[in-house]
Amino acid sequence: MAEQHSFKQSLTLFDGTMIVAGSMIGSGIFIVSADIIRNVGSAGWLIAVWALTGIMTLVAAVSYGELSGMFPKAGGQYVYLREAYNPLMGFLYGWSFFAVIQTATIAAVGVAFSNALSYLVPQLGNNYFLFDAGIIKVYSGRLVSIAIIVLLTFINSKGVKEGKSIQMFFTTTKLLALFLLIVFGFLLVKESFFAQNLATGFTAMQDFGTANSEGLLQPSGWKSIGGTALMGGIAAAMVGSIFSSDAWNNVTFIAGEIKNPKRNIGLSLLLGTLIVTIIYLFTNLMYLNVMPLNELAFPTDDRVAVDAANKIFPQFGTIVIAVLIMVSTFGCNNGLILAGARVYYTMAKDGLFFKNVGQLNNAGVPKVALWVQCIIASIWSLSGKYGQLLDMISFVVVLFYMLTIAGIFILRKKRPDADRPYKAFGYPVLPFIYFIMGITFCILLIIYKPQYTWPGFIIVLSGIPLYYIAIARNKKEVLQ
Numbered sequence: 001m002a003e004q005h006s007f008k009q010s011l012t013l014f015d016g017t018m019i020v021a022g023s024m025i026g027s028g029i030f031i032v033s034a035d036i037i038r039n040v041g042s043a044g045w046l047i048a049v050w051a052l053t054g055i056m057t058l059v060a061a062v063s064y065g066e067l068s069g070m071f072p073k074a075g076g077q078y079v080y081l082r083e084a085y086n087p088l089m090g091f092l093y094g095w096s097f098f099a100v101i102q103t104a105t106i107a108a109v110g111v112a113f114s115n116a117l118s119y120l121v122p123q124l125g126n127n128y129f130l131f132d133a134g135i136i137k138v139y140s141g142r143l144v145s146i147a148i149i150v151l152l153t154f155i156n157s158k159g160v161k162e163g164k165s166i167q168m169f170f171t172t173t174k175l176l177a178l179f180l181l182i183v184f185g186f187l188l189v190k191e192s193f194f195a196q197n198l199a200t201g202f203t204a205m206q207d208f209g210t211a212n213s214e215g216l217l218q219p220s221g222w223k224s225i226g227g228t229a230l231m232g233g234i235a236a237a238m239v240g241s242i243f244s245s246d247a248w249n250n251v252t253f254i255a256g257e258i259k260n261p262k263r264n265i266g267l268s269l270l271l272g273t274l275i276v277t278i279i280y281l282f283t284n285l286m287y288l289n290v291m292p293l294n295e296l297a298f299p300t301d302d303r304v305a306v307d308a309a310n311k312i313f314p315q316f317g318t319i320v321i322a323v324l325i326m327v328s329t330f331g332c333n334n335g336l337i338l339a340g341a342r343v344y345y346t347m348a349k350d351g352l353f354f355k356n357v358g359q360l361n362n363a364g365v366p367k368v369a370l371w372v373q374c375i376i377a378s379i380w381s382l383s384g385k386y387g388q389l390l391d392m393i394s395f396v397v398v399l400f401y402m403l404t405i406a407g408i409f410i411l412r413k414k415r416p417d418a419d420r421p422y423k424a425f426g427y428p429v430l431p432f433i434y435f436i437m438g439i440t441f442c443i444l445l446i447i448y449k450p451q452y453t454w455p456g457f458i459i460v461l462s463g464i465p466l467y468y469i470a471i472a473r474n475k476k477e478v479l480q
Contacts, residue, residue, distance in 0.1 A: 007074060007256035008160060008364045013271075019251045020061075020272025022171035023335035025178070025328055027112035028071050028244025029283055030305035030321065039237035042200040043288050049234060050284050052437075053241040054277035059434040061248055061273040062425040063405050065266025069422040070250050070411070071260035075346030076252025077404055082094040084407030085412075087350065088467055093345045093400050095463030096456075100393050101375060102340040105247065107380035109333045110145030116325035117144060119306075119318055136382060145381040148330065152337045153374040159363035160257050161407040163338040170331025178279050184209050184312050185286035194289040197296075235444035239394045239452065242441075245280070246397060247332075248273050250339035257364075261422040337377075341369035352467065390444040395396055395445050396456035402438040 011019075036049050067080040078097070082090030111126060118125025118141060156163040243344030251268050255261045258268075287296055287304060289441075290311040299307040305325075309317030322426035348358025359369040408424055408431055424431055445452050 006360065006364060007258055009259050010160055010260075011164060011254065011258045013259075013267055014130055015168065015480050016251045016258055016264055016268030017271045017275070018171040019169050019254070019304045019335050019339065020248050020268050021175065021275050022331045023247040023250040023339065024172060024245055024272070024276045024332075025171075025279070026109045026244070026247075027115075027325055027478055028240065029178075029217065030325055030328075031133070031302050032240030032244055032286055034297055034302040034304045035240050036237040039233050041233075043197040043293060044200065045205040045234070045237075046284060046288070047281065048202070049237045049241055050280055051240055053236070053442075054436055056242075056434060057245045057248055057273050058270075058277060059426075059430045059437075060401055060405060061218035061269040062266070063408060063427075063431045063434065064249060064252060064269055065422045066408055066420055066424040066427070067411075068255060068265035069262045069270070069420060072255045072258070072265065073346075074253065074256035074342040075250055076343065077254060077400065078253075078343050078346060080252075080404050080407055081400070082349070084352075084410045085403070087352070088464070089403070090350075091347070091352050091467045091470075092145065092460050092463045094343055094352065094459050095466060096396055096400070097340070097343055098347075098373070098376065099463075100459055101397060102336060102343070103376040104393070106333055106336050106340070106373070106377040108124040109144065109329045109336065110148050110377070111141060113148055113326055113329040113333070114141035114144035114318050116322045116329065117141075119322035131337055136384070138382070139384075142381050142384065146378045148333060149337070149374055149381065152330075152334050153370050155369050156334070156338050156341075157361070157363070157365060157367045160254075160338070160365055163334060163353055163365075167306055167331060167338065170327055170334065174324065174328040174331055175275070175279065177327065178283060181309070181312070181320075181324070182279075182282045182286045182436050185290050185308065187292045188312050190311075192289050193292045194285075197293050198221055200293060226366045231440070232444050232448035235441050236449055239442060239445075239449070241280075242394055242398065245273075245276065245300060247336060248276075249401075250335055253339040253342040256342070266422045294343050322441050337370065337373065341366050341373050344369040344372065352470045393456045393459065395453045398438050398441055398458055399456075402435055402442075405434055405438075 031048075033046065037046055040046060040049060064077075064080075068076070071079045071083060073079060078090050078094045081093050114124060114126055118128070120126065124140050124144050126139050128140040130138045130140055130143075131137070151167075152163075152166070155166060230295065248269065251258070251265060251272070255265055258264050287308050290308050291304075295307060296304060306318055306321045309321040311317070313320055344353055344357050345360075346358075348355060348369070349355040354368075357366065357369045357372060359366065359368060411418070442453075
């Protein structure tokens with residue numbers, strides 16, 4: 001009887017916008033700017049990397065609006081790829097999404113929560129060893145991550161209303177907290193380093209292999225290939241900023257639960273990504289105001305926000321950021337968990353996943369899909385390998401975004417008369433620009449950071465035999 005239930009359209013435009021923003025803002029903005037500075041070497045390029053990432057994200061988001069209007073149903077990007085190309089392409093995305101992209105991200109965000117919690121309760125941190133289980137070593141922080149994932153899965157299995165309430169509260173709280181942190185970073189800090197940092201401009205990257213005046217911030221390890229060392233440094237730096245800006249497309253996965261989805265999904269994508277892009281840019285300007293560049297590049301454990309907060313609130317800055325990261329990561333994981341399960345549900349409906357994953361419970365949510373996702377994410381949390389996997393999958397994430405946006409051109413040709421209540425803004429120029437930016441990023445990673453590329457390819461390609469196994473199983477069931 002569970003198969004007779006249907007999704008309930010109960011999410012408004014505001015809800016969708018908060019899901020976009022809440023899913024994007026996790027722990028990255030509090031950490032990755034340090035690595036970006038070490039790659040690019042100057043304040044100008046730090047802001048340029050975040051601005052470039054923001055532009056890519058906004059262009060992709062407004063382009064997805066056309067696809068969301070054409071296919072306002074659960075599954076989002078999986079459905080777009082299936083319709084633009086073929087079921088195999090959709091499955092390869094769905095498989096990668098299930099195996100690593102979504103589940104490892106949920107694990108990483110959960111562990112980021114426990115990292116922040118360890119500032120308040122050290123015994124619950126990721127460095128607090130509990131016991132050796134033989135195959136793996138168990139740390140208390142990883143168990144905290146699993147507990148958070150299980151709790152949020154349980155809440156979301158009770159209905160979309162419950163998940164929505166958590167998302168609204170935690171997203172509005174962290175947006176307000178980040179806004180206040182930015183304001184206080186300019187008003188309360190005793191010494192401003194803004195002019196000093198901006199004076200570095202874009203000069204630190206113009207001569208690779210030469211240290212700047214401090215001898216600390218030279219971008220090292222880049223070998224110029226046809227004058228592309230500068231671009232290689234930017235591409236490597238963008239791995240962190242792209243990870244911090246990812247998951248904006250999660251709202252497309254829950255299209256079946258959005259009111260007036262043909263209009264509201266596209267608008268929520270635009271509004272959510274715009275809000276986060278602005279917040280990220282001003283957060284980095286705040287970092288440049290409160291810290292000298294060398295401190296920004298080399299904070300303890302890359303926790304740049306903690307060092308910045310201690311400059312603003314000398315007595316309790318660490319506690320402020322610890323609580324903010326906990327709020328941010330808790331809300332982020334709620335959005336990821338809520339949305340991700342809808343992809344596996346749609347795959348199951350297509351006969352490409354376990355049958356019972358394609359069922360809704362009495363509350364109109366894919367309960368089995370939620371718990372399957374929970375198990376895989378918990379395994380990644382316990383393994384401690386989520387960080388390496390996410391580095392490896394950044395290339396694949398951008399590749400799938402490129403393929404999806406290219407799908408707009410394909411569908412315009414294949415289905416010229418299809419209903420398009422919203423057309424991609426700036427078509428064909430903006431989608432084409434994104435495609436060029438994406439392919440440049442991927443090529444530079446292949447040249448300069450191949451370890452970020454081939455593992456992702458292997459994960460994607462491993463889905464090919466699984467697809468044909470699923471197809472063979474479906475044929476066998478039909479014959480029986």
